[in-house]
Amino acid sequence: MTLFLFLVIILCVACCNIGASSKTLLDEQYHSTVSNNIILHQVDNDFDCVDIYKQPALQHPLLKNHKIQLYPTFVKNIVRIRQSYRKTVNECPTGKVPIYKRTRKHQIVTNSSNLQIEDFRHYSQSSPGYHTVTLDTTQNMTFHGAYAFIGVYNLSLQQNQYSASSIWVESGPEIQRNSIRVGAEVHPSLYGDSQLRITGYWTVDGQKNNGCYNYDCSGFVQVNQMKNCTLGVPIDIKTGIGSTKKEFMGFRIQQDRSTGNWWLSFVPEPVFIIGYWPKQLFTHLSTGASLIRFGGQTYAPPNMDSPPMGSGRLPKEKYKNSGFMGSLQIIDSDYNQNDVKPKDMKRYSDTDSNCYDLWYHGDEGPFWRQAFLYGGPGGKCSI
Ligand SMILES: *[C@@H]1O[C@H](CO)[C@@H](O)[C@H](O)[C@H]1NC(C)=O
Numbered sequence: 001m002t003l004f005l006f007l008v009i010i011l012c013v014a015c016c017n018i019g020a021s022s023k024t025l026l027d028e029q030y031h032s033t034v035s036n037n038i039i040l041h042q043v044d045n046d047f048d049c050v051d052i053y054k055q056p057a058l059q060h061p062l063l064k065n066h067k068i069q070l071y072p073t074f075v076k077n078i079v080r081i082r083q084s085y086r087k088t089v090n091e092c093p094t095g096k097v098p099i100y101k102r103t104r105k106h107q108i109v110t111n112s113s114n115l116q117i118e119d120f121r122h123y124s125q126s127s128p129g130y131h132t133v134t135l136d137t138t139q140n141m142t143f144h145g146a147y148a149f150i151g152v153y154n155l156s157l158q159q160n161q162y163s164a165s166s167i168w169v170e171s172g173p174e175i176q177r178n179s180i181r182v183g184a185e186v187h188p189s190l191y192g193d194s195q196l197r198i199t200g201y202w203t204v205d206g207q208k209n210n211g212c213y214n215y216d217c218s219g220f221v222q223v224n225q226m227k228n229c230t231l232g233v234p235i236d237i238k239t240g241i242g243s244t245k246k247e248f249m250g251f252r253i254q255q256d257r258s259t260g261n262w263w264l265s266f267v268p269e270p271v272f273i274i275g276y277w278p279k280q281l282f283t284h285l286s287t288g289a290s291l292i293r294f295g296g297q298t299y300a301p302p303n304m305d306s307p308p309m310g311s312g313r314l315p316k317e318k319y320k321n322s323g324f325m326g327s328l329q330i331i332d333s334d335y336n337q338n339d340v341k342p343k344d345m346k347r348y349s350d351t352d353s354n355c356y357d358l359w360y361h362g363d364e365g366p367f368w369r370q371a372f373l374y375g376g377p378g379g380k381c382s383i
Pocket residue numbers: 036037038039040041088090226228229266272
C-alpha cells in the first residue's frame with residue numbers, strides 16, 4: 001500500500017508538471033492520494049452482522065429464489081480477493097455480512113416516506129429543490145459499467161438537504177427509468193449526521209414507487225464481510241480545501257456478463273468487491289445501461305438555499321479548491337473498460353454557473369486522463 005501511494009504521488013507530480021505547460025485544468029502542483037483505504041475504521045457499533053442468506057435484499061418479492069453470487073465472474077484472481085478479506089476486528093464472522101444500522105432520525109424520516117417523495121421529482125426537470133450538474137455520455141449504445149475517482153470533501157449541510165457526488169448508470173424511458181447511483185454523499189436526513197458517506201441508490205420507475213438507498217429496503221446484496229466495505233460507511237477525510245494533498249475514492253460499477261448483476265467495487269488496488277444489485281430488480285438495466293453520468297446532485301426543500309456541491313467551490317478556483325473527478329471510464333458493449341472520449345460526452349447543468357458549474361477539457365495527462373472540475377457553493381440557484 002505504501003509503495004502504491006508513493007507511486008501515485010510520483011505519477012501525480014509528473015502529471016502536474018505536464019499540466020502546467022499544456023493549459024489543462026490541473027495548473028497547480030498538488031499531490032493527490034487515490035485510495036480505497038480512507039474509510040473510517042472505527043465503525044463497529046454502526047453495523048449488525050447478518051446471515052448472508054437472511055440479509056434485507058432477499059426480502060424483495062423478485063428475489064425469492066435468488067441464488068447469491070458470492071464473487072463476480074469478471075474477477076480473475078479470486079485468491080487475491082480472499083486475501084484482502086483477511087481476518088480483522090472489522091470483519092463479520094464467517095457466513096455473515098455487515099448491514100448498516102438505522103439511526104433513530106433515519107427511521108423517522110423513512111417511515112413517512114419523505115425520502116421517496118423528495119427523490120421522485122428529480123427527473124421532472126421543473127421540480128424545485130433539485131440541481132444536477134453532470135458529464136453525460138451521448139452515444140446510442142449499451143454500456144455495462146463505469147469507473148471514476150471522486151475527490152472527497154467534508155461539507156456542512158442542513159437537515160433535509162443532500163449533496164451527492166456520484167456515478168449513474170441508467171436505462172429506460174423517463175417514467176420507467178432504471179437507475180443506479182453510487183458515490184460519496186452527505187445526507188443528514190438519511191444518516192442522522194453530516195458526514196460524507198459511501199452511498200448507493202437505485203430505482204426502477206424514475207424514483208416513483210420503487211427504489212431506495214443502501215439497505216433501506218430490499219435490493220442491494222452485500223457479499224463483503226468487512227464493515228468498512230459496505231454502503232453507509234463514513235469516509236475519513238484528513239485534508240480540506242486548498243490542501244496540497246488531495247484525497248479521492250475510486251468506484252467501479254460493473255455488470256457481470258454471465259449473471260447480469262450490477263457489481264459495486266472500491267478501486268484502484270486492492271480492489272474491494274462490495275456487493276451487487278441483482279439483475280432481477282430491473283426492467284431496463286437488466287440488459288445494460290443506455291446512459292452513464294458523472295457529477296453532482298443536490299437537494300434542498302423549496303424554501304431553503306441549495307447546499308454546496310463537490311468541495312463547495314466553483315471550477316474557476318481550479319484544482320487547488322474545486323471538486324474534481326478523474327480517470328473517467330466506461331465499460332462498453334463488449335465489456336471492455338475504456339477512457340471516455342470528449343466527442344462522446346456532453347455537459348449537463350440545470351442551473352446558473354455561479355451556483356454550480358462543470359469544466360471539462362478532456363485529457364488531463366497520464367495520471368488523471370479524462371477528468372473534470374465541478375461543484376460550487378449553491379445558494380439561491382435558478383432553475
Ligand atoms: C478496511 O479495514 C481493513 C483493516 O482495518 C483495511 O485493511 C482495509 O484497507 C479497509 N478497507 C477500506 C475500503 O477502507
